[in-house]
Amino acid sequence: DTEVTQTPKHLVMGMTNKKSLKCEQHMGHRAMYWYKQKAKKPPELMFVYSYEKLSINESVPSRFSPECPNSSLLNLHLHALQPEDSALYLCASSQSSRGLSYNSPLHFGNGTRLTVT
Amino acid sequence: SQQGEEDPQALSIQEGENATMNCSYKTSINNLQWYRQNSGRGLVHLILIRSNEREKHSGRLRVTLDTSKKSSSLLITASRAADTASYFCATDPTGGFKTIFGAGTRLFVKA
Numbered sequence: 001d002t003e004v005t006q007t008p009k010h011l012v013m014g015m016t017n018k019k020s021l022k023c024e025q026h027m028g029h030r031a032m033y034w035y036k037q038k039a040k041k042p043p044e045l046m047f048v049y050s051y052e053k054l055s056i057n058e059s060v061p062s063r064f065s066p067e068c069p070n071s072s073l074l075n076l077h078l079h080a081l082q083p084e085d086s087a088l089y090l091c092a093s094s095q096s097s098r099g100l101s102y103n104s105p106l107h108f109g110n111g112t113r114l115t116v117t
Numbered sequence: 118s119q120q121g122e123e124d125p126q127a128l129s130i131q132e133g134e135n136a137t138m139n140c141s142y143k144t145s146i147n148n149l150q151w152y153r154q155n156s157g158r159g160l161v162h163l164i165l166i167r168s169n170e171r172e173k174h175s176g177r178l179r180v181t182l183d184t185s186k187k188s189s190s191l192l193i194t195a196s197r198a199a200d201t202a203s204y205f206c207a208t209d210p211t212g213g214f215k216t217i218f219g220a221g222t223r224l225f226v227k228a
Contacts, residue, residue, distance in 0.1 A: 004159070033216075040223075041220075041221075042218035042220055043160065043205075045215050045217075056215055058215075088157070092159075105150060105162040106160070106162060106207075107162070108160045110158050111157075111158070111159055113157070
């Protein structure tokens, strides 16, 4: 079991649907991340929130919209996705807003397996 | 672009044998970390080695770092079937704000 909880575990959505992925941590971490992982590939960074403010957007298409309502919660709103967006979406948190720069490891949730039909 | 590249891409060994995975990276780093990922699950942090360290141990894990060659290795001794997973190195480029993962090594440990 991980200390970062992601819901739902699985999600199937059509290209016209709107859905949201949720992530929660209660470790007091002030940095939260969204990663996308395709099969047999490493995780790719999408967004970084530091102290509830968006600090990094890795040129992610606007059909992905992150939100950080408070220091424990992170959402990813999905709209008008494409089949190629099907992937494992991983949430992570760390103690430091500078990620590993201050020797702070990432704590990952188990991800949401997203299928876009 | 990926900071780290790992080899081998896949490794198959018998239970009880040692497994060695290598990681190379491109830029200066503050530290290097290794993560494990079981199929379809999240990544689990294994060990962190700082740029001024050369070797670190944690249980059956031994990590080395050679900053002159920009490379690291992860040794798992006396492997078990439960060690079957993908292993990723991750680096923090000096001054960077984001973790960059290598391509990963898929380890299969046969019972």
